[in-house]
Amino acid sequence: MKSHAYFRLLLSAFLTLLFLIVVPNLSFAQGHEVPSIGPVRIEFILFALTLIGVALFHHHTMYVALIGLISVVIFKLFFDPNMNLTQHLFGGGGEEGEWRILLNLLGLLFGFAILAKHFEESNVPEVLPKFLPDDWKGGFMLLGLILVLSSFLDNIAAAMIGGTIAMVVFNGKVHLAFLAAIIAASNAGGAGSVVGDTTTTLMWIDGVNPLWVTHAFIASIASFLIFGTIGSIIQDKYHRIQKDEKSGIKVNVTKLIVVGLILVGAILTNYFLDFPALGVWIAILLGALLTTTPWHELKSSWKGTVFLMSLVATASLMPVEELPAASWFTAFILGFVSAVFDNIPLTKLCLEQGGYDWGVLAYAVGFGGSMIWFGSSAGVALSNMYPEAKNTVNYIKNGWFIILSYVVGFFVMLAVVGWNPHPSHKKGNVEELGCVDHKQSYEDILYKDPFNQKTTITDYLL
Numbered sequence: 001m002k003s004h005a006y007f008r009l010l011l012s013a014f015l016t017l018l019f020l021i022v023v024p025n026l027s028f029a030q031g032h033e034v035p036s037i038g039p040v041r042i043e044f045i046l047f048a049l050t051l052i053g054v055a056l057f058h059h060h061t062m063y064v065a066l067i068g069l070i071s072v073v074i075f076k077l078f079f080d081p082n083m084n085l086t087q088h089l090f091g092g093g094g095e096e097g098e099w100r101i102l103l104n105l106l107g108l109l110f111g112f113a114i115l116a117k118h119f120e121e122s123n124v125p126e127v128l129p130k131f132l133p134d135d136w137k138g139g140f141m142l143l144g145l146i147l148v149l150s151s152f153l154d155n156i157a158a159a160m161i162g163g164t165i166a167m168v169v170f171n172g173k174v175h176l177a178f179l180a181a182i183i184a185a186s187n188a189g190g191a192g193s194v195v196g197d198t199t200t201t202l203m204w205i206d207g208v209n210p211l212w213v214t215h216a217f218i219a220s221i222a223s224f225l226i227f228g229t230i231g232s233i234i235q236d237k238y239h240r241i242q243k244d245e246k247s248g249i250k251v252n253v254t255k256l257i258v259v260g261l262i263l264v265g266a267i268l269t270n271y272f273l274d275f276p277a278l279g280v281w282i283a284i285l286l287g288a289l290l291t292t293t294p295w296h297e298l299k300s301s302w303k304g305t306v307f308l309m310s311l312v313a314t315a316s317l318m319p320v321e322e323l324p325a326a327s328w329f330t331a332f333i334l335g336f337v338s339a340v341f342d343n344i345p346l347t348k349l350c351l352e353q354g355g356y357d358w359g360v361l362a363y364a365v366g367f368g369g370s371m372i373w374f375g376s377s378a379g380v381a382l383s384n385m386y387p388e389a390k391n392t393v394n395y396i397k398n399g400w401f402i403i404l405s406y407v408v409g410f411f412v413m414l415a416v417v418g419w420n421p422h423p424s425h426k427k428g429n430v431e432e433l434g435c436v437d438h439k440q441s442y443e444d445i446l447y448k449d450p451f452n453q454k455t456t457i458t459d460y461l462l
Contacts, residue, residue: 034080034319042079043318046071050314051340054374055392061374062303065310072317080319088317098316100275101198101344102309107277108156108266109308109381113301114284115262116160116385117294122255125168129242132169138241139178139232142166143185147224150189150378151196151217154266154276159186159378163385173239179382179389180399181231184370186378188224188409191366192217192359195270198377199347200362206351208358208422215417216363223367223409230401258287304384308377316345326355328419332410334361335368339375343368355421363413370402 035042050068054061076083084092091097119125132138142165150158162182166174190196192214194204200213265279273279287293318341324330334346343365350356350365369375373383373395383389 041319042075043072046075047314047318050311054311058390058392061390062307062310065307065314069310069314072314076317098313101316102313104198104275104277105309105312105377106305107281108154109305109377109384110298110301111262111266111277111280111284112154112156112160112381113297113384114294115157115259115280116164117297118255118262118287118291119161119259120164120168121294122252122259123249124251124256125165126249127251128165129169132241134241134243136229136232136236138169139181139235140228142169143181143224143228143232146182146185147189147220150186151193152267153196153263154270155186155190155197155376155378156381157263157266158189159183159382160385162186163382167385169241170235170239171242174386175235175238176388176394176398177401178231178235178238179386180370180373180395180402181227181235183373183376183379183382184227184231184367184399184402184405185224187367187370187376188220191220191363195267197362197366199343199366201270201274202344202347203351203358203362208351212358212422213362215359215413216366218416219360219363219409219413220367221409222412223405226405226408227401231399234398252291254291258283258291261287301381301384304380308374308380311374312344315341318345323349323353326350326353326421328357328360328414331356331361331364335364335406335410336371338365338368339371343376357420358422359417360410360413360419363410367406367409371399371406372396 037045046068050064050071053064053068057064073085077085086092087095087097089097089102090099129138132141142162145165146158146162149161159182162185163174163179166178166182170178187197190200192200194200194208194210194213203213204210261283262280265283266276267279269279269282270276284293323334323346334350338346346365347361350361369379372392373379373389374392379389389395
């Protein structure tokens with residue numbers, strides 16, 4: 001009851017604050033400037049309040065996110081003369097709109113919830129203890145498996161499969177630190193692959209060479225050695241992995257076939273149509289002809305799905321029209337930003353700006369979201385299975401080593417391969433590399449460093 005009372009109090013305070021902000025500024029409705037408090041536009045304040053509400057009221061995250069979204073939409077419709085909700089959602093004027101991203105997200109979160117249940121009912125998690133070591137190394141191997149899976153599967157699928165296995169092999173007693181490590185593994189594996197994460201796929205669609213993101217795996221492996229080891233040791237102390245598989249377990253081959261169909265469908269439609277959710281649902285419907293489909297999983301995952309879609313939609317409405325100059329430091333900071341700000345609009349801005357080392361950026365915005373449970377779609381999907389992960393304070397407290405592993409992985413990658421901005425992937429657009437003088441050659445820009453004309457972090461240290 002206290003939780004509900006606190007939530008009502010938050011809602012009342014939020015609406016009161018919105019009223020105090022909006023009413024005195026009604027005269028701005030027909031103006032050219034959007035209201036702000038000092039240098040900060042109101043949209044950012046509303047978004048920040050939404051994130052604070054999510055952190056404080058983890059039992060009501062969906063409602064907090066919806067209130068935040070509605071508040072931002074109403075504010076922009078009243079005070080932003082450039083706001084066109086229809087164009088924002090469905091495109092126009094050379095812009096595609098947000099509909100594809102939101103529809104994909106909706107289909108993947110619901111679809112992979114069904115995939116996870118199919119995988120659980122296949123009984124494969126029940127026989128895995130036979131192959132996993134009996135101590136902390138068993139958890140470490142499981143996290144490694146998740147990392148490998150997410151390099152060619154969507155990170156949501158990898159996280160859901162990993163969470164399902166963990167639920168079984170640890171008898172339902174999974175430490176929050178290990179849940180954070182599962183999310184980190186699913187995001188780390190997709191960082192260096194254009195088919196493993198939405199952000200890298202977005203780069204690929206925009207014209208970035210798939211080979212230009214592969215060195216993100218250097219950072220992913222370095223960070224994995226840290227979060228994989230620490231997370232596994234904490235889990236082992238909390239509850240050790242099963243020593244032996246249960247007797248008399250038979251693998252349900254039909255369920256396993258359906259799991260395979262869903263994964264193949266996601267990969268094919270992602271590759272050919274940039275719409276993995278379509279392949280997922282075609283496979284689910286085909287699988288319904290072969291075996292019973294766990295439709296009840298949709299009921300248990302709808303709140304988390306609505307929550308993430310609300311946050312993504314709200315983030316897309318933020319007036320982030322430009323970023324600081326492209327540099328390794330900017331990419332490093334964007335990793336922390338992506339923990340609270342959706343990485344898709346961040347990646348879009350970076351692609352428009354140009355001048356980035358795409359592998360460095362892929363790791364930063366891809367893995368950076370692991371630092372908070374709602375910082376990535378994989379984290380939100382897993383929190384539907386493990387609601388205790390939605391406590392933001394506890395998540396950061398128990399998953400502190402994710403932040404450490406992000407920092408170490410980033411600087412290991414920078415020391416090994418350096419900061420090497422790639423030549424423009426869009427023909428004829430030299431400005432994207434930061435050229436003011438069009439006579440500058442790509443070679444002059446390729447190794448340009450924003451601080452001291454150096455190419456690697458080692459040069460700075462020396």
